[in-house]
Amino acid sequence: EPEVTQTPSHQVTQMGQEVILRCVPISNHLYFYWYRQILGQKVEFLVSFYNNEISEKSEIFDDQFSVERPDGSNFTLKIRSTKLEDSAMYFCASSEVGYTNYGYTFGSGTRLTVV
Amino acid sequence: AQSVTQLDSHVSVSEGTPVLLRCNYSSSYSPSLFWYVQHPNKGLQLLLKYTSAATLVKGINGFEAEFKKSETSFHLTKPSAHMSDAAEYFCVVTGGSYIPTFGRGTSLIVHP
Numbered sequence: 001e002p003e004v005t006q007t008p009s010h011q012v013t014q015m016g017q018e019v020i021l022r023c024v025p026i027s028n029h030l031y032f033y034w035y036r037q038i039l040g041q042k043v044e045f046l047v048s049f050y051n052n053e054i055s056e057k058s059e060i061f062d063d064q065f066s067v068e069r070p071d072g073s074n075f076t077l078k079i080r081s082t083k084l085e086d087s088a089m090y091f092c093a094s095s096e097v098g099y100t101n102y103g104y105t106f107g108s109g110t111r112l113t114v115v
Numbered sequence: 116a117q118s119v120t121q122l123d124s125h126v127s128v129s130e131g132t133p134v135l136l137r138c139n140y141s142s143s144y145s146p147s148l149f150w151y152v153q154h155p156n157k158g159l160q161l162l163l164k165y166t167s168a169a170t171l172v173k174g175i176n177g178f179e180a181e182f183k184k185s186e187t188s189f190h191l192t193k194p195s196a197h198m199s200d201a202a203e204y205f206c207v208v209t210g211g212s213y214i215p216t217f218g219r220g221t222s223l224i225v226h227p
Contacts, residue, residue: 004158035217043205043217056214091159104215106151106159 002026006092006107013082013114021077021110023092032075033093033104034067036060043091049075082114117142117210121218129226134178134193134200136221141187142210148189149207149215150180159205165189176200201225 005024013019025032034046047057049067064086066078075094079086092107122137140146150162163174170182180191189206206218 006158009156033214042219045214045216048214093159105161108156108158 002105004092004094004105004107006090006110008110009108010111011113013112015084015114016081018078018080019082019112021079021090021092021112023075023077023107024073025075025092025094026096026105027073029094029096029105031055031095031097032067032069033095034077035091035093035106036088037091037109038085038088046077079112082112084114087112087114117144117146117208117216119206119208119216119218121204121206121221123221124219125222125224127224127226128196130198131195134191134196134223136191136204136206136223138189138191138206138218139187140189140206140208140210142208144210146208146210148180148182149209150174150178150189150191151205151207153203153205153220155202162191162204196223196225198225198227 007022032049035043036046037043045058047061047067048055064080068076089109089111091109093104095104118141120139128134145167148165151159152162153159162178163172163180165172165182173179178191178193180189182189201223204221207215209215
């Protein structure tokens with residue numbers, strides 16, 4: 001069964017550093033998403049991406065964050081100048097279409113720890 | 116607007132007994148509803164989904180859920196729990212927005 005692959009599974013970074021979280025969506029999917037889950041809290045939507053541009057983003061997704069699809073297969077989330085409160089599990093997801101009645105395939109997540 | 120409430124943060128059952136994980140939703144439009152499961156150190160796996168067809172939805176691993184519009188609920192059930200069912204379960208809704216909204220999750224604990 002096709003999978004969404006995320007790397008690394010765990011990343012530790014110092015406060016103020018930049019991190020890039022990587023995702024390889026399912027090859028025929030067209031919509032890509034990033035979510036995060038702070039320990040003990042809800043899974044929160046960050047951003048959706050379609051046709052090489054952001055289609056929707058949440059209030060969380062401020063200028064500190066950016067997304068990119070650099071080579072047609074990878075989908076990355078960059079966090080600039082990380083803060084302690086950025087520590088969370090980050091999930092990438094993809095879907096074939098952006099309709100509400102389709103499921104989404106999620107990756108296994110990257111646990112980001114900012115120290 | 117859309118939201119989802121998972122009524123229990125933890126549910127503890129004995130192996131072989133029924134499982135009930137509760138979910139209530141709110142949506143301005145006809146919702147689509149999903150249950151996902153997350154095993155430790157694994158990704159989110161789709162268990163089942165409701166998309167305005169049959170109100171009783173069967174999923175993988177013996178799970179099923181019933182969409183009750185009058186109660187705005189989409190509870191997840193399984194007749195007999197297995198040890199391998201121990202995991203985190205998320206109820207998810209899409210409705211006014213195609214962006215899924217997650218519940219807080221319910222941790223299912225299965226005792227031998």
